[in-house]
Amino acid sequence: MISRRDARPFSTGVTMSHFNVLDEKTGRTICYAIDLMREHDEMLLRGFLPVTDQHLWGLRYYDLTAGAVAFQNFHMGPAGPVEVRASFTEIQIRPPLVPHHVTGLFGYWHINEQEEIIIPAMLPNNRAVVILIEGLPSAGRHDVFAWYCRRCHSLLHERKVDIGRVGIPGFWKAEQDAVTEFNGDERLRNCRQCGAAHPLAYTYFECHDTPEMAEARKLW
Ligand SMILES: [Zn+2]
Numbered sequence: 001m002i003s004r005r006d007a008r009p010f011s012t013g014v015t016m017s018h019f020n021v022l023d024e025k026t027g028r029t030i031c032y033a034i035d036l037m038r039e040h041d042e043m044l045l046r047g048f049l050p051v052t053d054q055h056l057w058g059l060r061y062y063d064l065t066a067g068a069v070a071f072q073n074f075h076m077g078p079a080g081p082v083e084v085r086a087s088f089t090e091i092q093i094r095p096p097l098v099p100h101h102v103t104g105l106f107g108y109w110h111i112n113e114q115e116e117i118i119i120p121a122m123l124p125n126n127r128a129v130v131i132l133i134e135g136l137p138s139a140g141r142h143d144v145f146a147w148y149c150r151r152c153h154s155l156l157h158e159r160k161v162d163i164g165r166v167g168i169p170g171f172w173k174a175e176q177d178a179v180t181e182f183n184g185d186e187r188l189r190n191c192r193q194c195g196a197a198h199p200l201a202y203t204y205f206e207c208h209d210t211p212e213m214a215e216a217r218k219l220w
Pocket of ligand 1: 149
């Protein structure tokens with residue numbers, strides 16, 4: 001016999017809707033389960049949280065009532081940005097070191113030295129969730145926030161964060177600092193090769209947007 005019992009097996013520091021599946025004979029946990037439909041704070045779950053002692057995850061919920069059939073992201077290739085549209089039934093595995101950007105979600109190109117696994121799940125009521133899973137940042141891992149000219153694709157600016165040392169809180173602080181730095185210096189936003197001006201950057205969290213950043217979020 002097995003049973004379910006509400007529990008908080010992971011020390012995420014937030015209220016997560018976990019339960020344990022228990023072997024009733026021994027009382028041992030057979031697995032941890034997380035119910036994506038139970039109450040949660042979507043903005044909080046978007047920020048990356050430890051989900052085991054080895055992995056981080058971030059969740060993004062989609063309302064499909066407007067007819068969305070795919071989620072999109074852009075990967076930077078040698079000849080410029082490549083749009084990758086994945087249906088809500090496709091799992092993506094993003095190799096390390098591929099710069100990626102999602103319009104409206106984060107206003108920079110993120111470069112990760114580890115791979116990222118992107119798993120969508122359909123939910124009732126015309127909703128879907130996309131789950132991004134990656135390893136807990138290990139010692140020596142660096143992430144980069146980068147901007148490329150939108151006309152000639154040359155690198156405009158980049159900022160590296162030693163995520164293995166500063167962890168996720170340090171990552172978000174570096175993200176904010178990098179966005180502030182890029183937005184605060186017109187010379188960084190104007191291409192030295194072709195002269196094109198780059199729109200403002202914005203962070204992963206809409207609550208940090210100035211009115212100008214909110215406009216940029218719609219743009220790129
Ligand atoms: Zn340029």
